[in-house]
Amino acid sequence: MAEIRIKNLHKRFADFTAVRDSSLLLEDGKFIVLLGPSGCGKTTTLRMIAGLEYPTSGQILLDGEDVTFLRPRQRDIAMVFQLFALYPHMGVRANLEFPLRNEGLSRTEIDRRIRDVAGILRIEHLLGQRIGGLAGGDRQRVALGRAIVRQPKAFLMDEPLGTLDAEFREVMCVELRKLHDRLKTTTVFVTHDQNEAMSLADTIVVMNKGEILQADDTDGIYNFPSCLFVAGFIGRPAMNLLPLAFGVTDGDGTARFQDAEVAIPTMRASASHAVLGVRPEHIDLLPAGQGVPARINYCEYFGSHWVADLESPLGTLKAVAPKDQRPVQGEAVGLRLHTERLVLFDRKTELLMASDSTLQHQPGMRHG
Structure with a gap:
């Protein structure tokens, strides 16, 4: 588990400012959702925390260590993407084993971790199957499993439920929250869907035009919006x-x-x-x-x-x-x-x- 702190984070692409002077404390063991419309800067913020983008200025601290310009593999953070990012030529077990083999773990430890993760996600029956034959929901579970099996300091999730149908998204929201409550690993989750945010988050961070407008619990975001944008964005129908x-x-x-x-x-x-x-x-x-x-x-x-x-x-x-x-x-x-x-x-x-x-x-x- 890890506390993540960003200080005065700023990111420019040529003449476009994607993230504007943002500071935020992401508390250890919490489920934090970055919420906002398309283009608000939430995914860019997540990518900078992961090390997939470097900020124009500012700092990122992971458990007090400055990781601002470290490569992703040096940060001990696992990512789950919207499009799963699984290796289609490998089976389910091989996908789960891949990051553990790269760490040089023993066969015994690899088998133990895969057995534990497969039990948590209820994918034991999928371990012998190929990725190409899986339904979308099962692929998402395997993608989560590949992140969890590493036992990282934090999980970063970029709209991981975006390709699922509405009914299964609701099911996966429940499963994700149960999983977090069991693992207690710091999780940063990006979405534009307020229903996902309200059902999953300990803390919601609302962004717009590259700025953080409010970071609060679900009650505060809903009942005490910090500004007119948050008031109009949260709620169906809106305030x-x-x-x-x-x-x-x-x-x-x-x-x-x-x-x-x-x-x-x-x-x-x-x-x-x-x-x-x-x-x-x-x-x-x-x-x-x-x-x-x-x-x-x-x-x-x-x-x-x-x-x-x-x-x-x-x-x-x-x-x-x-x-x-x-x-x-x-x-x-x-x-x-x-x-x-x-x-x-x-x-x-x-x-x-x-x-x-x-x-x-x-x-x-x-x-x-």
Whole structure:
């Protein structure tokens, strides 16, 4: 196991900056997910940790040792790629044996490690088969096995579930988390899929345009997003972001819109322009005449719940309703926002504003 620390990491490709002055502590034994849209810098960050790319500037420390410019084989880190990177001309056992033979381990030790890993991943029945005849999920297990069998200080995974179908991805998410809980090896996992991130991570690191925007546990990322981008990126449907007409002043307990007011947590800062954030599941639909007036534009059914798109004095927003409370298109309703669940952002800086509720949150890890 290993603690990984990156300091002021910066990577440029000609005139394009892929990673911008990033600092982050990846705690020993944790499952850390780098999450963000395509091109945000997450894979480049992972490749620099692995030694497949060298940074333009900055430092990478592995258990306190500066490994910034060491080759991959000098870092004692194992990688798992999206496309498996298995040797197709070899069988399953030979793929698992390959890194161990390169280390010069004895036959007894090689057999012991393969037996242990095959048992963990439940691939004992595949050891005699060829790679070409395996299904995608089985290939992924073999790729994981080849990484695990080395017993490295850390695992680095670059969208390893990206080629699997949706159902099997869910199965593999569960298996990966179980595996991590058993091995307790520091794991850095790259994905653009927030469902994978939320189900796997101890800590999620959200990136955009080469910058780390927030590093926090899943509760913090979801309920206390650090900025407007994180608020809009996390959640399906995403957080409602509603610009206030009159702003918020220090200590004020009311958010004012053109034709409505909403109670909010006590603020610890002031902003001449603010944006109110509220998750769709933190809005209750009431009978017409109660709460904030609204009208249903349309609704979607998801089996366990409904999502209603609404027009109101607060703006256009979405709310989640129980499956037995079917919204009706065109119907007039009232809205009640859960005051204790609301967050506000400064419209100018796009950053989360301090309030009683945000100050109660203790993040598991922050970048910087």
